[in-house]
Amino acid sequence: MPKVIYIEHGGTAHEIDVPVGENVMRGALYNNVPGIAGECGGALSCATCRCFIDDAWAAKVGGPATHEERELLEAVTDLDADEGPARHNVRLSCQISMTDDLDGLVVCLPAKQYA
Numbered sequence: 001m002p003k004v005i006y007i008e009h010g011g012t013a014h015e016i017d018v019p020v021g022e023n024v025m026r027g028a029l030y031n032n033v034p035g036i037a038g039e040c041g042g043a044l045s046c047a048t049c050r051c052f053i054d055d056a057w058a059a060k061v062g063g064p065a066t067h068e069e070r071e072l073l074e075a076v077t078d079l080d081a082d083e084g085p086a087r088h089n090v091r092l093s094c095q096i097s098m099t100d101d102l103d104g105l106v107v108c109l110p111a112k113q114y115a
């Protein structure tokens with residue numbers, strides 16, 4: 001089963017098995033990884049699953065945020081307030097489905113999900 005490495009804002013890493021077909025948001029929630037809220041359950045309406053994809057993985061997860069992701073992120077978050085080396089690779093983790101090719105995916109989490 002492919003693994004995702006979730007890295008909290010403070011640097012704590014969580015290596016989690018996430019089944020193929022499951023999304024990265026649920027992989028965190030089902031394994032009590034702090035830093036992801038996922039309030040809407042993946043319906044693309046809350047943006048509380050915001051994350052930052054490590055540069056080495058940005059293209060493999062499908063590239064930058066989609067138009068729909070970007071619209072939601074800009075409407076309900078303060079992207080300029082995010083910090084961290086991968087903040088330019090912001091995505092909504094509920095929109096990233098696991099595949100075998102994503103084994104080892106590194107996902108950085110924001111300091112907080114709520115403005």
Ligand code: FES
Nearest residue numbers: 040042046047094
């Ligand atoms: S869980 Fe709500 S947008 Fe991803």
